[in-house]
Amino acid sequence: MFAYFVRRILQMIPTILGVILMLFLLFNFFAGDPAQILAGKMPNPERIAAIRKELGLDEPWFVQLWVFFKQVVTFDFGRSWTTNEQVSQLLAARLPVTLTIMLPVWVLEAAIAVVLALGVAYVRGTLTDRVVMAICTASMSISLLLYAVVGQWVFGSVLGWAPVQGWGDDLATNLSTYAWLPILLILFVAITPSLRLYRSFVVEEINQDYVRTARAKGVSDNRIMFVHVLRNASIPIVTNMALSLPGLVVGSFIIEQIFSIPGIGREVIVAVEKSDFPVIKAITIMVAFVTMFANLIVDVLYKVLDPRVELK
Amino acid sequence: MSKSQGFWAQAMRRLFSGWLARGCVLVLLVFLSMTLAGWAGLVAKNWDEQVAVSYANPNFMKDAPNPQGEASRLTYAKIEVDEASRAVDPLAPNYAKFDELEKQYHQDETPLDWSRPMGADKQGRDIVDKVIKASQVSITVGVMAAVFAVLIGTVLGALGGYFGGIIDAALEWVYSVFTAMPYILLVMAIASIVRTPGISTVVFILAITGWTGTYRLIRSEYVKQRGREYVQAANAIGASNSRRMFIHILPNVSHLMLVQLSQLVVDFIKSEVVLSFLGFGVPSSSVSWGVMISEVRAELVLGKWWQLAAAAGVMSLFVVTFGLFTDLLRDALDPKARRK
Numbered sequence: 043m044f045a046y047f048v049r050r051i052l053q054m055i056p057t058i059l060g061v062i063l064m065l066f067l068l069f070n071f072f073a074g075d076p077a078q079i080l081a082g083k084m085p086n087p088e089r090i091a092a093i094r095k096e097l098g099l100d101e102p103w104f105v106q107l108w109v110f111f112k113q114v115v116t117f118d119f120g121r122s123w124t125t126n127e128q129v130s131q132l133l134a135a136r137l138p139v140t141l142t143i144m145l146p147v148w149v150l151e152a153a154i155a156v157v158l159a160l161g162v163a164y165v166r167g168t169l170t171d172r173v174v175m176a177i178c179t180a181s182m183s184i185s186l187l188l189y190a191v192v193g194q195w196v197f198g199s200v201l202g203w204a205p206v207q208g209w210g211d212d213l214a215t216n217l218s219t220y221a222w223l224p225i226l227l228i229l230f231v232a233i234t235p236s237l238r239l240y241r242s243f244v245v246e247e248i249n250q251d252y253v254r255t256a257r258a259k260g261v262s263d264n265r266i267m268f269v270h271v272l273r274n275a276s277i278p279i280v281t282n283m284a285l286s287l288p289g290l291v292v293g294s295f296i297i298e299q300i301f302s303i304p305g306i307g308r309e310v311i312v313a314v315e316k317s318d319f320p321v322i323k324a325i326t327i328m329v330a331f332v333t334m335f336a337n338l339i340v341d342v343l344y345k346v347l348d349p350r351v352e353l354k
Numbered sequence: 355m356s357k358s359q360g361f362w363a364q365a366m367r368r369l370f371s372g373w374l375a376r377g378c379v380l381v382l383l384v385f386l387s388m389t390l391a392g393w394a395g396l397v398a399k400n401w402d403e404q405v406a407v408s409y410a411n412p413n414f415m416k417d418a419p420n421p422q423g424e425a426s427r428l429t430y431a432k433i434e435v436d437e438a439s440r441a442v443d444p445l446a447p448n449y450a451k452f453d454e455l456e457k458q459y460h461q462d463e464t465p466l467d468w469s470r471p472m473g474a475d476k477q478g479r480d481i482v483d484k485v486i487k488a489s490q491v492s493i494t495v496g497v498m499a500a501v502f503a504v505l506i507g508t509v510l511g512a513l514g515g516y517f518g519g520i521i522d523a524a525l526e527w528v529y530s531v532f533t534a535m536p537y538i539l540l541v542m543a544i545a546s547i548v549r550t551p552g553i554s555t556v557v558f559i560l561a562i563t564g565w566t567g568t569y570r571l572i573r574s575e576y577v578k579q580r581g582r583e584y585v586q587a588a589n590a591i592g593a594s595n596s597r598r599m600f601i602h603i604l605p606n607v608s609h610l611m612l613v614q615l616s617q618l619v620v621d622f623i624k625s626e627v628v629l630s631f632l633g634f635g636v637p638s639s640s641v642s643w644g645v646m647i648s649e650v651r652a653e654l655v656l657g658k659w660w661q662l663a664a665a666a667g668v669m670s671l672f673v674v675t676f677g678l679f680t681d682l683l684r685d686a687l688d689p690k691a692r693r694k
Contacts, residue, residue: 056527057527057530057534058534060530060531060534061531061535064531068544068547072547072548073547180674182677183673183677184670184674185624185669187627187628187631188669191650191651191654192662192666194651195651195654199655292536292538295538295542296628300651311542314542314543314545314546314634317546322546326535326539326543329536329539333533333535333536
């Protein structure tokens, strides 16, 4: 187990290096001269030269690459080009906001989707099953954008149940006032693909022999579904949940933009608008790390949840 | 003995045996002909001209009050000039000349409608024309990006899967780098670099980031196929590597390409809508479903819902139909995958 763990971590190194190299190529070679962007609308040569010196852009490329590599290792990306804030501090301030929205979404989505999937799989083939699946297919196709725009209008402007947009300072206010509507709207879109997926996992398990054995022994339907079947279907379900971890950190661009929530997603949008490369690079690297970490968790969880799985 | 049906014929028979697939195709054909007609300049040619008052009502709401409607049309009263004012006006000797000039100056009055079939937007552009134009742009972007992404993915997947070894390892590495970041974040990072707004830019960004799924699928299929007997036979008769890859194996994976293509069209249309909404997609001088929806937020507060209804309705119809059709197509082309 330990040897496997170490090997997996070693395997992650080329990918990390690749991400660093790709971002370096993108932002240092294809992105144009940052000095031109920073110098503003009326640049003069001395100012540009000064900025180039300050950013180390007149160094040879391998020195710049080494500097970027050091930035990644220490997670110190210098200062934002637009606000002059420390990038790491900026992200530390934005991350809790995004998690306030995304953690409840993650937990509620899993809980609701699993229970519904068990229910729908139990009555599989009936009209209820088909209607639920048809609704899923349709609602999956409709973009979160529409839910968000319409939801904000209906609940925020017309009914006045929630503020149209904004964000507070403490967690309790945020959850009770500002966050519940965005959470609800993301759930509308997030549940249906999971439900469809989990249903297929559960149906797969229901067809196994052990279910028939349990039923023959007189185990109640509830116990079969929630104990036997759920336990075995939990591996792909947990995998799916772990794979959505990176999404928790990035947040939802649309929701954060529409509801003016100062999270990571909105920060990316602002950074892209302002060509604030240090912020974009930092967020991309951070999310790449989380993604690889999530994949690692998935593989380890396989072993924990199902002793039959052999780790290679 | 009668000739047995080929793979494609069987698949098509399976596909069109149900009414659902036929219905989907019908709807998609309508969208397709609309797109082609848009390209040919037959419909929605003058979508960006002002033809109605700002926020003109839809026809069925003709009697609803509209602050910008008929009642608010500009009126002006003619000022009567009497003898007293004529006496003090220093310009009085020139009146005859002014009248002469006025007759030469030809002025057309463009009457603006205050109600349109589906209403009008802020600039008085007809929503029907606008949504047709938006469909044309969005569908074009989705289809073009999907074609390019599938091409990139197929070529890379074929190379990696067929040759294996160092080429495969290198491509696997590139793949893992691309998938180490969430898709939309990668798109945003590239959007921050490619700063020339335009439809081709959106297509480029979506294609350059969207090939990974196709690559994975095609690669594994090539690994499976390269050892098959027909490939060995092709080798025996002296077919070159590229001939074996693209003449012999490719037709056997083309159904996967088709499924990927139709899957990606929907994904890319949704991405394009999000990108345009956030302001990094189709420039606002053009129009797409995303642009229309992003315009709508301020209008909803004023109670002008018709642009949202039109864009959302048309977009949802297309995406839902295309999504359903993709499912049916996959079932028909890949019967073994049906259980999943």
